[in-house]
Amino acid sequence: MKSQSNQSTKATKMVKKIGLIGCGAIGTVLAEAIERKLVICDELVVFDADAAKAQKLKASLTFPVKIANSVDQLLAAKPKVVVEAAGQQAVRDYFDKLVASNAEIIIMSTGALLSLNVDDPKIHFPAGAIGGLDAIAAAANAAITEVTLTSRKNPKALNKTNTEETIVYEGTAKEAARLFPREMNVAATLALTVKPVQVKVKVVSDPKVTRNTHEINVKWRYGEMQLRFANDPHPDNPHTSALAAWAAIQLLKTLL
Numbered sequence: 001m002k003s004q005s006n007q008s009t010k011a012t013k014m015v016k017k018i019g020l021i022g023c024g025a026i027g028t029v030l031a032e033a034i035e036r037k038l039v040i041c042d043e044l045v046v047f048d049a050d051a052a053k054a055q056k057l058k059a060s061l062t063f064p065v066k067i068a069n070s071v072d073q074l075l076a077a078k079p080k081v082v083v084e085a086a087g088q089q090a091v092r093d094y095f096d097k098l099v100a101s102n103a104e105i106i107i108m109s110t111g112a113l114l115s116l117n118v119d120d121p122k123i124h125f126p127a128g129a130i131g132g133l134d135a136i137a138a139a140a141n142a143a144i145t146e147v148t149l150t151s152r153k154n155p156k157a158l159n160k161t162n163t164e165e166t167i168v169y170e171g172t173a174k175e176a177a178r179l180f181p182r183e184m185n186v187a188a189t190l191a192l193t194v195k196p197v198q199v200k201v202k203v204v205s206d207p208k209v210t211r212n213t214h215e216i217n218v219k220w221r222y223g224e225m226q227l228r229f230a231n232d233p234h235p236d237n238p239h240t241s242a243l244a245a246w247a248a249i250q251l252l253k254t255l256l
């Protein structure tokens with residue numbers, strides 16, 4: 001009897017899978033965290049529009065990785081959590097399929113979420129290149145009167161060539177995330193946290209800085225907040241802050 005029940009426990013044991021869309025800078029850090037058992041799962045299923053990127057990632061790991069040829073195939077593997085680390089267009093293209101699946105979904109390219117219905121509890125986004133969203137969200141419950149975000153990056157991280165400090169954008173979070181889809185998802189993350197309050201965004205291209213710096217100022221009903229993040233750019237992708245991948249890892253751990 002005992003061995004039978006053990007067998008049936010074995011047979012019904014859930015295999016914990018993670019789905020990953022996008023095998024670039026963030027996807028690679030995430031896969032390496034799984035390889036190092038910082039994130040515990042049984043299998044990683046990956047999809048990248050560039051099949052060579054998926055092959056390269058699989059070849060760099062000893063952990064079991066399955067390569068899917070499409071998002072449909074990735075979802076058919078029934079991952080518990082799917083991480084999007086591909087780009088805003090990928091979110092727009094796959095959003096309906098992702099929401100229709102049973103997986104918990106982590107979105108990195110948060111700029112795309114500003115024009116999608118994100119009320120579904122399966123949709124999650126990490127703090128990414130910033131933090132303190134718990135305090136900001138708490139203040140939003142009372143009343144936020146002003147939120148400003150100043151992002152300062154080296155021209156290389158913004159595809160610019162200016163040799164003097166230059167303000168390259170001033171306006172709304174939605175527009176910043178649209179005009180800088182690879183660099184200003186952070187503005188969208190903040191906007192999603194305080195909506196419907198508007199976030200005033202300034203993007204500065206500064207040859208003197210090497211780190212991606214985000215300064216957030218919040219004025220709210222019962223006080224003020226100042227938060228500052230100076231993040232090393234990801235070595236493989238200067239548009240991305242290294243912190244973003246670690247924020248995804250942290251969220252992934254809580255959802256598995």
Ligand SMILES: NC(=O)c1ccc[n+]([C@@H]2O[C@H](COP(=O)([O-])OP(=O)(O)OC[C@H]3O[C@@H](n4cnc5c(N)ncnc54)[C@H](O)[C@@H]3O)[C@@H](O)[C@H]2O)c1
Nearest residue numbers: 022024025026049085086087090108109128129182240244
């Ligand atoms: N939320 C944040 O704070 C934050 C911070 C940094 C980066 N990001 C965003 O996260 C995303 C991933 O960043 P990254 O640095 O890993 O980018 P990356 O360019 O290094 O990698 C993206 C990968 O996705 C693949 N890809 C692109 N379009 C695809 C599609 N439609 N379907 C499948 N695969 C596709 C590419 O081939 C590439 O391998 C970007 O949109 C980036 O802007 C968000």
